[in-house]
């Protein structure tokens with residue numbers, strides 16, 4: 001299927017892009033890597049009069065350490081994140097999560113910011129942003145707004161962005177102290193969108209959880225922040241009792257019955273436990289699904 005006819009502009013300055021968007025409002029669509037927008041155009045799920053290609057705007061493709069956060073510019077592609085030394089040391093979950101996204105072809109063109117703005121409830125980055133507590137920086141002719149990831153996702157393919165805004169960067173806070181995280185995804189085959197996914201970022205203090213961030217993929221109308229579950233493990237979550245307490249005490253999540261758990265084909269059994277959000281409790285992970293090679297599946 002061919003897209004409906006549209007005009008195309010490729011500004012080379014941000015102020016020019018903002019002026020075009022102000023002028024055209026809802027009739028214009030920003031394009032970064034085009035990995036989600038172009039399929040939508042071809043299927044005629046989107047039919048803007050104008051596509052504004054931001055791919056030629058300078059200085060939007062950097063990954064920079066700033067005051068307490070890492071700034072990831074709007075043109076930073078998934079592949080740039082995969083190879084970023086800065087992120088590998090300050091936010092390693094980013095580098096782990098990116099390997100779950102699509103395939104190298106998509107990762108070579110698609111961007112983190114485009115993915116977050118696309119707001120697919122089955123998109124992986126949204127959960128990672130919620131777990132980290134990222135900030136999304138949007139610019140328009142009216143100025144700059146800094147939006148928290150929590151609240152940014154408002155429904156399927158719907159965000160808090162206005163039509164005249166361009167996201168210029170996403171800020172990933174660098175968690176202090178002894179911290180780390182993981183992204184786990186269940187997919188039918190390598191490269192698929194998530195059947196279910198979970199991002200968890202923890203900060204430990206003397207073996208106990210000082211704070212936690214949890215984001216869930218493909219269990220609701222948009223990526224969900226498991227706010228209550230984040231509060232519960234604080235202070236009592238020791239390594240020794242981690243498994244039983246995780247399974248029994250996280251509200252909003254319940255342990256799957258043994259006969260509904262899936263294991264990663266070919267992978268050794270792990271001590272991780274399957275969880276399913278209460279909102280998707282009826283469906284659960286599909287049997288036969290397997291994790292990405294090199295990752296443990298949800299078991």
Ligand SMILES: Cc1cc2nc3c(=O)[nH]c(=O)nc-3n(C[C@H](O)[C@H](O)[C@H](O)COP(=O)(O)OP(=O)(O)OC[C@H]3O[C@@H](n4cnc5c(N)ncnc54)[C@H](O)[C@@H]3O)c2cc1C
Nearest residue numbers: 030032033034035036037102110111114115117123124167
């Ligand atoms: C075959 C295939 C498999 C995929 N598998 C996965 C997967 O497993 N997991 C996953 O999470 N994703 C997956 N994706 C989606 C993909 O990773 C992202 O959605 C894509 O990379 C979005 O980035 P982009 O730069 O291409 O955005 P675009 O397609 O250019 O734009 C997407 C949307 O964001 C808006 N937008 C883009 N940049 C900005 C900006 N700076 N400011 C404001 N609005 C903006 C656009 O207007 C559009 O609405 C897959 C895609 C394909 C084609």
